[in-house]
Amino acid sequence: MIAQKNGSLGASRVLRQTTIAAIAALAVLAGVAPGSAQSQTIKIGVPVPLSGSSANAGTDIVNGAKLAAARINTAGGVLGKQIEIVPEDDACDAQTAVQAAQKLVDAGVVAVAGGYCSSAALPELTTFHRAGIPYVLDASTNPKLTEMGYDNVFRTIGRDDEQGPFAASFIKNSLHAKRAAVINDNTTYSKGLADNTVEALKKGGVDVVYDDAITPGQMDYSPTLTHVAALKPDVIYYTGYFSEAGLLVKEARQLGLKMTFMGGDATNDPTLMKTAGPAANDMIITTAPLAQFLSAAHGYVDDYTKAYGQGPGPYSVYEYDAVGVTAKAIADAKSATPAAITAALHKISNYPGATGTIGFNPKGDRSVAVYITIIVRDGNFAPYQKQDANGHWMAMK
Amino acid sequence: MSTFFQFVIEGLTIGSFYALVALGYTMVYGIIRLINFAHGDLFMVGAFIGWTGLTALAAAHVPLALALLITLVASMAVTGALGLAIERVAYQPLLRAPRLSILITALGVSLALENGVLLLYGAGFNTYPHVLSHTGLDVHGVQITFAQIGIIVASFALMLALYFFVHRTFVGTAMRALAIDQDAARLMGIDVERLIQLTFFLGSALAAVAGVMEGLYYTQINFFMGFVLGLRAFTAAVLGGIGNIPGAMAGGILIGLLEAFGAGYVSSRWTDVFVFGVLIGVLVIKPTGLFGERVVERM
Numbered sequence: 001m002i003a004q005k006n007g008s009l010g011a012s013r014v015l016r017q018t019t020i021a022a023i024a025a026l027a028v029l030a031g032v033a034p035g036s037a038q039s040q041t042i043k044i045g046v047p048v049p050l051s052g053s054s055a056n057a058g059t060d061i062v063n064g065a066k067l068a069a070a071r072i073n074t075a076g077g078v079l080g081k082q083i084e085i086v087p088e089d090d091a092c093d094a095q096t097a098v099q100a101a102q103k104l105v106d107a108g109v110v111a112v113a114g115g116y117c118s119s120a121a122l123p124e125l126t127t128f129h130r131a132g133i134p135y136v137l138d139a140s141t142n143p144k145l146t147e148m149g150y151d152n153v154f155r156t157i158g159r160d161d162e163q164g165p166f167a168a169s170f171i172k173n174s175l176h177a178k179r180a181a182v183i184n185d186n187t188t189y190s191k192g193l194a195d196n197t198v199e200a201l202k203k204g205g206v207d208v209v210y211d212d213a214i215t216p217g218q219m220d221y222s223p224t225l226t227h228v229a230a231l232k233p234d235v236i237y238y239t240g241y242f243s244e245a246g247l248l249v250k251e252a253r254q255l256g257l258k259m260t261f262m263g264g265d266a267t268n269d270p271t272l273m274k275t276a277g278p279a280a281n282d283m284i285i286t287t288a289p290l291a292q293f294l295s296a297a298h299g300y301v302d303d304y305t306k307a308y309g310q311g312p313g314p315y316s317v318y319e320y321d322a323v324g325v326t327a328k329a330i331a332d333a334k335s336a337t338p339a340a341i342t343a344a345l346h347k348i349s350n351y352p353g354a355t356g357t358i359g360f361n362p363k364g365d366r367s368v369a370v371y372i373t374i375i376v377r378d379g380n381f382a383p384y385q386k387q388d389a390n391g392h393w394m395a396m397k
Numbered sequence: 398m399s400t401f402f403q404f405v406i407e408g409l410t411i412g413s414f415y416a417l418v419a420l421g422y423t424m425v426y427g428i429i430r431l432i433n434f435a436h437g438d439l440f441m442v443g444a445f446i447g448w449t450g451l452t453a454l455a456a457a458h459v460p461l462a463l464a465l466l467i468t469l470v471a472s473m474a475v476t477g478a479l480g481l482a483i484e485r486v487a488y489q490p491l492l493r494a495p496r497l498s499i500l501i502t503a504l505g506v507s508l509a510l511e512n513g514v515l516l517l518y519g520a521g522f523n524t525y526p527h528v529l530s531h532t533g534l535d536v537h538g539v540q541i542t543f544a545q546i547g548i549i550v551a552s553f554a555l556m557l558a559l560y561f562f563v564h565r566t567f568v569g570t571a572m573r574a575l576a577i578d579q580d581a582a583r584l585m586g587i588d589v590e591r592l593i594q595l596t597f598f599l600g601s602a603l604a605a606v607a608g609v610m611e612g613l614y615y616t617q618i619n620f621f622m623g624f625v626l627g628l629r630a631f632t633a634a635v636l637g638g639i640g641n642i643p644g645a646m647a648g649g650i651l652i653g654l655l656e657a658f659g660a661g662y663v664s665s666r667w668t669d670v671f672v673f674g675v676l677i678g679v680l681v682i683k684p685t686g687l688f689g690e691r692v693v694e695r696m
Contacts, residue, residue, distance in 0.1 A: 212664050271522050
């Protein structure tokens with residue numbers, strides 16, 4: 001009985017090994033096949049989360065990249081070749097991200113446009129840096145990404161430490177607030193935004209009466225709000241996420257607090273209004289603009305909605321521009337080698353993107369970052385104010 | 398001074414939830430000496446069942462008061478039945494096993510409930526319809542909403558009802574007998590299994606009330622909400638003396654007040670430090686808790 005069992009086990013092991021060998025051979029063949037087609041298309045890699053809780057955002061971004069490629073390809077492509085988008089799942093996880101980046105390098109991409117979670121984009125960036133491939137980030141806002149001293153990194157979106165001064169300018173020059181309370185939730189992003197805002201507020205002469213953290217995940221923040229209310233701020237700026245923001249604004253209004261309530265870009269989520277209900281009305285949020293609020297992106301929103309039957313999500317328009325600006329660099333360089341593309345990207349100064357004019361500073365950050373304020377009206381986000389080139393505040397249409 | 402009383406009102410509101418959930422911990426511990434770590438998740442399940450019921454009834458245009466009543470009763474019944482089923486499947490076979498086995502099983506049940514709700518309802522936040530009014534009274538600068546009064550009154554009423562049930566009825570007396578000595582209780586003709594099931598049902602139903610109230614008052618629920626609240630309610634039960642019903646009520650209210658005063662006078666970022674500092678302090682200095690003097694007679 002035992003011998004028989006071993007026998008069958010041995011047979012199945014042989015079978016399994018054969019199968020594995022066959023699969024490996026197929027994989028090698030499959031790997032070779034696109035490689036041989038390398039000369040026909042120009043490949044742009046898109047590493048984003050396509051599984052896990054951020055999968056929706058990743059899919060939106062890939063869709064944005066495909067729309068950009070389709071637009072370029074119908075206009076004749078670049079250097080007489082078609083652009084091919086190569087998506088890869090980084091699962092918003094540092095370890096998976098390294099493998100995803102390596103897969104893209106092996107697939108022969110000449111440039112990369114994508115990224116979502118900063119924690120995944122960072123190890124990807126290192127891999128692409130080693131391979132000498134340019135990486136145009138569309139949604140990763142952590143300052144560190146362009147502070148590594150790498151020359152192959154670019155960004156079509158603003159970075160976290162630019163939002164703080166923007167928010168401070170709004171509080172001082174548009175709201176004309178004298179006293180401000182800044183609340184964060186002690187996460188890296190939230191604390192960073194709060195610190196940058198407080199620093200800019202103090203520099204601007206605004207009295208910061210409260211600068212402290214709450215513990216996220218609780219339900220009742222009334223005691224903190226009662227404490228803050230006693231300090232009589234003209235505005236409360238919360239730099240954490242939407243779920244606590246909804247509770248905070250609701251509880252603030254329940255306590256009868258009338259001051260302006262503001263949130264950072266992580267509060268930009270409809271759950272905010274669902275949680276707070278009518279209490280969310282008139283809350284102002286500083287954020288990178290949604291495509292709907294950018295006049296230059298209206299054509300993109302229409303195309304996206306027609307192609308995919310849903311709205312473009314918050315970041316896909318930045319990916320659309322990231323692919324667009326990469327294609328422009330390839331055309332400028334008259335070459336599809338990674339080094340030539342990197343050099344050409346550094347020279348881009350006024351590419352007319354859907355998110356506005358794009359140029360890069362020496363670090364690779366967008367030279368003029370776009371932030372706007374939006375306001376909650378009747379349970380929906382509506383565009384509120386933006387800064388003109390001179391820093392004056394004006395209403396958005 | 399008005400700020401002080403504002404913190405008191407807020408602490409009582411927060412503490413009401415802790416107290417209701419702490420009762421479940423304490424009742425189960427009193428009877429079978431199990432710290433039922435899945436209890437916080439039953440609170441969460443209660444909130445989700447309430448959400449399902451209320452959104453369905455709102456869609457069917459059932460009058461609000463009736464919809465609330467049906468939702469509450471349904472959530473209590475379903476969550477209570479779930480608590481019963483958990484006892485049957487996960488705890489009963491282990492009642493005679495070493496304490497550690499059943500404790501680990503409780504952690505497993507907790508994970509199963511959280512991930513079950515995650516699969517059914519998703520990882521996002523679900524929101525209750527906004528049915529409670531935000532109006533209230535302004536008493537010399539202290540804001541009290543009618544919803545807060547409702548929550549505090551309802552939980553005190555439930556706690557009193559439970560207290561009288563355990564101390565003044567025949568079944569309650571049997572439960573207390575069971576808490577003192579299970580074997581002796583069995584010899585006296587008490588149906589031990591039935592009483593353990595009743596305890597689980599009652600504790601789970603109370604958690605469901607807390608869950609529905611939390612959903613109605615704070616509107617935002619998600620699959621993980623039972624974890625933080627469960628741990629704090631457990632701390633409340635230990636503070637009051639685990640196994641002791643008035644202790645759980647007092648412990649819940651005290652933890653709520655501690656949270657409110659801590660966040661109000663110091664900082665909300667220290668809330669966990671205060672709450673779990675109390676847990677450690679009680680365990681070190683007075684493991685029997687505030688009301689846990691009579692070790693012989695629990696509940």
